[in-house]
Structures are given as C-alpha cells and as structure tokens.
Amino acid sequence: MGKGYMGKILWVDLSTGDMKAEEIPEETYKRFLTGYGLGAKLLYDRIPPGADPLGPDNILGLCSGLLTGTGALFAGRFMVVAKSPLTGGWGDANCGGNLSPAIKQAGYDGVFFHGISEKPVYLYLTDEKAELRDAGDIWGKDVVETEAAIREETGDKKAKMATIGPASEKLSLISGIANDNGRYAARSGIGAVMGSKRLKAVVASGRKKIESEDSDRVKALSKEFGKSLNRRDALQKILGSRLVKTAGKITRISPMAMAQGGDLWCQVLKKYGTMGVTSMSAESGDSPVKNWGGAGHLDFPLTKATKISDDSVIKYQDKNYGCFSCPVRCGGIMKIEDGPWPLDETHKPEYETLCSFGTLCLIDDLYAIFKLNDMCNRSGLDTISAGAVVAFTIECYEAGILTKEELDGIEPRWGNAEAAIAILDKVIKREGIGDVLADGVKRAAEKIGKGSEKFAIHAGGQELPMHDPKFDVLQGLAYEVEPTPGRHTISGYVWQELIQLDKYHPDAEKVKPFMSKKKKTSPHGKAHNQSINSNLMQVVNGAGVCLFGLACGPKLPLFEYLNAATGWGFSDKQWFQVGERIETLRHAFNVREGISYKDTRMTGRAIGDPPLEKGPHAGFTMEAETLAREFYEKMGWDFETGKPLKDRLEDLGLDEVVKDIYG
Amino acid sequence: MKPEGIQVHFRLAGFLDGKMMTHEFELEIPEGTTLKKAFKLADKSKHYKGKLIKKILGLPRQPTVLLNGTSLDVPDDLDAELKQGDEVSIMTPVGGG
Numbered sequence: 001m002g003k004g005y006m007g008k009i010l011w012v013d014l015s016t017g018d019m020k021a022e023e024i025p026e027e028t029y030k031r032f033l034t035g036y037g038l039g040a041k042l043l044y045d046r047i048p049p050g051a052d053p054l055g056p057d058n059i060l061g062l063c064s065g066l067l068t069g070t071g072a073l074f075a076g077r078f079m080v081v082a083k084s085p086l087t088g089g090w091g092d093a094n095c096g097g098n099l100s101p102a103i104k105q106a107g108y109d110g111v112f113f114h115g116i117s118e119k120p121v122y123l124y125l126t127d128e129k130a131e132l133r134d135a136g137d138i139w140g141k142d143v144v145e146t147e148a149a150i151r152e153e154t155g156d157k158k159a160k161m162a163t164i165g166p167a168s169e170k171l172s173l174i175s176g177i178a179n180d181n182g183r184y185a186a187r188s189g190i191g192a193v194m195g196s197k198r199l200k201a202v203v204a205s206g207r208k209k210i211e212s213e214d215s216d217r218v219k220a221l222s223k224e225f226g227k228s229l230n231r232r233d234a235l236q237k238i239l240g241s242r243l244v245k246t247a248g249k250i251t252r253i254s255p256m257a258m259a260q261g262g263d264l265w266c267q268v269l270k271k272y273g274t275m276g277v278t279s280m281s282a283e284s285g286d287s288p289v290k291n292w293g294g295a296g297h298l299d300f301p302l303t304k305a306t307k308i309s310d311d312s313v314i315k316y317q318d319k320n321y322g323c324f325s326c327p328v329r330c331g332g333i334m335k336i337e338d339g340p341w342p343l344d345e346t347h348k349p350e351y352e353t354l355c356s357f358g359t360l361c362l363i364d365d366l367y368a369i370f371k372l373n374d375m376c377n378r379s380g381l382d383t384i385s386a387g388a389v390v391a392f393t394i395e396c397y398e399a400g401i402l403t404k405e406e407l408d409g410i411e412p413r414w415g416n417a418e419a420a421i422a423i424l425d426k427v428i429k430r431e432g433i434g435d436v437l438a439d440g441v442k443r444a445a446e447k448i449g450k451g452s453e454k455f456a457i458h459a460g461g462q463e464l465p466m467h468d469p470k471f472d473v474l475q476g477l478a479y480e481v482e483p484t485p486g487r488h489t490i491s492g493y494v495w496q497e498l499i500q501l502d503k504y505h506p507d508a509e510k511v512k513p514f515m516s517k518k519k520k521t522s523p524h525g526k527a528h529n530q531s532i533n534s535n536l537m538q539v540v541n542g543a544g545v546c547l548f549g550l551a552c553g554p555k556l557p558l559f560e561y562l563n564a565a566t567g568w569g570f571s572d573k574q575w576f577q578v579g580e581r582i583e584t585l586r587h588a589f590n591v592r593e594g595i596s597y598k599d600t601r602m603t604g605r606a607i608g609d610p611p612l613e614k615g616p617h618a619g620f621t622m623e624a625e626t627l628a629r630e631f632y633e634k635m636g637w638d639f640e641t642g643k644p645l646k647d648r649l650e651d652l653g654l655d656e657v658v659k660d661i662y663g
Numbered sequence: 664m665k666p667e668g669i670q671v672h673f674r675l676a677g678f679l680d681g682k683m684m685t686h687e688f689e690l691e692i693p694e695g696t697t698l699k700k701a702f703k704l705a706d707k708s709k710h711y712k713g714k715l716i717k718k719i720l721g722l723p724r725q726p727t728v729l730l731n732g733t734s735l736d737v738p739d740d741l742d743a744e745l746k747q748g749d750e751v752s753i754m755t756p757v758g759g760g
Contacts, residue, residue, distance in 0.1 A: 264722070264756070268678050276683060280676040280754040284727040285734060297732040297752060302674050302685055310683035494756075497724065513724045513756075516736045616727075616734040 002211030004070050004565030005029050006109045010130055012123060014197050015056055015115030019130050030568060033542025034066045034109045036092050037582040039081030042112060044585055049592045053085035054171060054196035056116045062162055062202055063110035064103040065544010069210035071218045072561045073225055074549025076100050076324030079541060084188040086173045086440060087460045089590035090483040091188030096323030097180040100544055102160035106206035117198040124154060127206035135200035140166060142378035143178040150201055159205035165380030168195035170430045173439040174385035182347045182377035188484055191380045213567030221557045221564060226327055229553045265498055266552035272310050273330040274351035279309035285471045285616030287355040290362055290414060291391035292457045292605045295615025304364040308354050312366060317348060328548060339367035349373040355466035356387020361394060361420055368417030372424055379428040385440055388463035389427060390420045392441045395455040401448065408432040460600035462486030470608050470617035473521055477530055477627045483586035485600040489547055491533045499550040505532045505576060523623035527630035535579030542582060581652045584644050587637065588657040596642040597628055669694050669747040673705055677755025679718055686711045699741040716753055724756035
C-alpha cells in the first residue's frame, strides 16, 4: 500500500550523463510534501549560495504533486523549481496538462537536473529505464514541432513531455517550459534554465501504479465533491440567476450561506475558460491599461474590450479540454480559419494573455492576439512578460526614448497589432532590439536608460500579472512579499473570498463580499489572512492541485484528500505548519541570496506613485510598504534583513536555515 | 411641471444567466435622478430584457459600479444624483484568470 507519493526522485548530471535514483525518506515528504516543497528542500540544500542561475550549479527540478494520480480531483499540475535567472532568487512555476501523472507513472516524484550537457539532449524516462538522447536534430524547433519529432522518434504515442522552444534555447529570461504543445509553466525564467542546460525535453512514459493509504476514501471524497459541483451546476441551469440572486441575499444576512461566488466563477470557467472575464476587466480597473498608465473607460472601453473576450473568442474554439483529473475543463483548442493569420490548431489564449497584449498594449484585434499567443506558445515566451515587454517598447517609442532606427524600422504605437507582432518576432529571435528586450523590462530599461525605467513595470525583475494592485491590494501584497515576486496565483481579496479562506483555517477572518473602498484599500489588518493564505497555497502546490479546484463550488477537501492518500492523520493545524515550513524555506533561499523587501518592491506606477489622474484608481496610492511590514511581522521575518526569526525556524524544524543564518 | 430630461450613458457587462452579456445605451431620465432610481428606470427600459441591474446588484459578491470612471461604494454611494452626459458602468463581480 502506498502513500500517494512514489518514494524516489531521479538525479541527472547533464555534465557527465550520470543518472541515479534517490530514495526520499518519508520524514521529508511529511515535512515538505512533493511539488514546490520537495523542490525547495532539495534546492536549498544543494544549490550553493551565489550560484549562476544559468550555470552548472543551478538545479532544475520537474516535480509531480503528492495527490496527482491518487484519484483526487484537480490534482494534475506539475511544478518546476530552479534558482530564477529573472529575479536572482527562488524560482518556480507550475502548469496543468498531462505531464504530472506521467512523471509518477514512470516511478518518480520528480526529476532533478544539474550540470550542463555538452550537446542538446532530451531525457526519455520510462518505468524501466532513463535515457539521455541526442536532441541535435530538434534543437531550434518550436515546441509543437519538438513534440511531434520526439513522438515520431520514440514511437511512443502515450508519452507526455515538457519541452522548450527557441526563445528558451536563446536564454530569454522571460521564457518557460511547455507541455501538451503549448501549456506553460511560464514564470521565473525557468525556460532559460532548461535552455542553459541544453535540455530540450523531458519525456515521461510509464505504467507504475500510484497507490494511496486509503484509496477508497480518496474515491469517496472525489465522488462527493464531484457530485456537489454537478448539483450546483444543475440548479444554476434550472434557476439561472434567480438562484444566485436569492442566494446572494441569504449570504449577506445569514451565516448559513447557500451559494458562493465560486459558483459563478466555475460557470465562467466551464463556458469560456479564464478569458471569460476579460471584457469588463479594463473598465472595472482589475486589469492594467496602457502599460499601467491608462484608464479603462477612456482607453479601452467595453466596445473595444468585448472584441477580445468571451463570446468573441469562444466562437473560434474547436474543442475544449481538461487537464488531468479536472472536471471543469477550462482549456480550449482553437482553429482560426479567417483573418490575416490563420492558425490550424492553437491553444485558447488565457485572460492574462488577452490582457497583456490587449488592455496593456491597447490592441483590440483578436486575430493579432491569437497570433501573438501562438508565437509565444511555440517559441517559449511567457505571455505575461512578453505583453509587458511590448507595452514597454510602445511607450518608450511614443515618448521618444526609442527611435524607429533603434527599433529596426518598426514603429510601435498603442493599438498597432502589426508592430507588436514584429517586435515579438525580434524578441523570439533575439535580433536587434529583440536582444535587449528578451530578458524582460527591468534589464531592458537598465540598458536603454533615458528615463525608460519608469515604464518598466515589475517586482523584483518579474513583469507584473494582469491584476492591478490598486484594484485588489492583496494581489499587490503578494506581488511584493512572496518568494517569487510578481505572481498572481497566490492571493487577493477576490481569491480569499472565492475560496472562503475561513473554511480552511478556523482563525481566518471571513472575507466579506461587500466592503467599502476605504476598508478594502486600508493597509492595516490584512496580514493575518494573507499569511494563512500563503501557507495554504504551499500545501496546494505541494499536492499538485489547481487553484481553480479551490475556487469552484464548495470547499475542496484538500486536507482530507492528503490524509486519505498518506495515512498521516494530520490535523488542519499540522497541514498549515507544513505550508508555513515550505513558504519559509522558499523565503530563506532568497535571504541567503541577499534579497530583501527593497529588492522585490513593485515599481511606482503599479502602486499609483504618482497616482493616476483618471479611472477607477484615480488619486489612489497603495500603501505597499505598510502592508508588507505587517505581513513580514506575521510570518516572523525581519523586515529590514528578511531573516526569519530563530524561534520560528526552530518551531518549523528548519535547522539547516538556523545554521545558515545564525551559525 | 415635469422635470427636464437628461441623457446618461450606460454600460453593463458581466456574467448572468449562464452567459456573458454587454449592453451599452443612452437613457433619458429626469434631471436630479439618483443612481438608484436610474437603475430602476434602466431595468424598465427597452434596451434589454429582464431586470439586469437588479440582478447584478443582488449577486453574492460585490459588483463594480463606476460613475464617469470613478468607482463607487455599493450600495452607499448610489444616492448620488446624475447629471447630463454622465457615464455609468455596472459590472458583475470579477476575479481570477
């Protein structure tokens, strides 16, 4: 009988070609789970401080989640870890698709690479053997071509694979790692780490059984949770918004809430995917507009935004699909037969992509965004960062900082789709100005100078996602204080309300759906829930669970699943301690690299410094530092140095960190 | 004497009844009409079917209401009186992505 995990990892030394399986003690799983947690433990112990992120000492890990393949719903994400070349600190990214179970079916909880291969290779991993194969012929191919070529070479139709495209090969620091022909673990510059190791792909194929301590209990939990999702769906279909409206009133007057916002969000996901809410995001102030300097109702009003959202997009969907063990199926494959850039088969653009190229660059040409999305997916670029780079370039050109000559003859202006495509092409190829832009806006501004720094919107070097901190200050707080700065998949008011955080932790304050602007934007009293949420998310990522599993329907039985799979019988409090341990270790990785809060702050415009003159956030400046101070205090981290307090580290059993910091 | 009418521009967007909807239209209302009253008049108008604004305001999560691009507290700020040429945006709760 198993415990959800496989009990070992594969170590691959790409410099020598040596590979060995390493058994992981149960105690390590109990303390760190798998996913980001196991990755944090191994990388903290084995990457020397100050290591070059693109050098042989960096370690790239691709991990499955503890619940993946156990029968738990929403547990199909794989997690990538490495020291980030983009931020210089802890790096991670994760993605759905079908790779995560394949890693476990090959017999491992993760595969870790160090060293640098002399020539391009890919790893072919089955439950019988691990083999490094020559990738010389496929080096230079995009991820779709790569997957097809490897499938043909191996003859393995069922293999799942993580691949990189040409942008990662050229070490673009805004590149990621794909699976399923274009779904991305995109952030932290982890594609460049894989490229630096000359590792073109990781191919996994196996039939090992993934066993749980109590698989009947896991199944029962899934059945119950799945039923509750379907039951809500059926009610919604019968009653439409009348149910929601009635439930809304009840929610506000009674603790016996019948429905939650998650039901609405789940419906949007099922019908459209994440892009369903794009149309109103600019006007409401959720998504940034015109490189964070505009106002939605003036610069990108509904008449424009509806062209790149919901029904305008979904009509090009050929079929929808779901990631492994997901009942929501928010993914889509598109077929674009008309317009100037026909595409035979391409992934549906996500909300983030439609905003980063749409609202941020003021492009309302959907065909162009399909094309830009496809270019990123094939080449390996992170669409959030790529859109930010294009917006930065447009603003530099409009302000006279970059000239037509410096831009290789391109004249990028707000809303000019053709110019955006031309710029992106340069970035992918690292040609001319593209070489300057391919490492993200922070480094580009450092090279360009002339005041361009104020147009480079980032936190700690990572371009910000498409949720404005001024709309949701808790998103902004996460952008600054999480070990991976500039990430939207951790927290926010909307998020805490959607998942009903208080259902997971008895001490979490219930997030009220209705709140005044003043209370919502106040910097005080937010750290308590935020720290609880941060720790919860580490359990989620260690389990390989999709965030949308928490945001859809009633409470996801996360801890119940974990106890059924492992048999550990942890209390909720113990699970939260596991989460805090992982969060603190990721943070300690940054402290050891000399990174503190001053290095991960958002650039001015993102927090409203100077404040915008028009739009929903006019006149507002987020008190980011106050928020961050309270969060650090709650987590037991010294605000000036970032160092976790000794007592707290000892409580968490992080003796290795105590030794590093306190001797 | 009947008060003189003013023109107000409305934009509605959001997920209702299982689908996304957007409506943009001009509405003539009496001068001095509050937002709250204007919402009722819009819901009775010919520009869409059903009481969409009432539905949006009744949802279990906070909608976004903007007056000339400035976000308002709901329901506290809905007593504001509208003026000629005002622009009102009403959106269902947003999130995720």
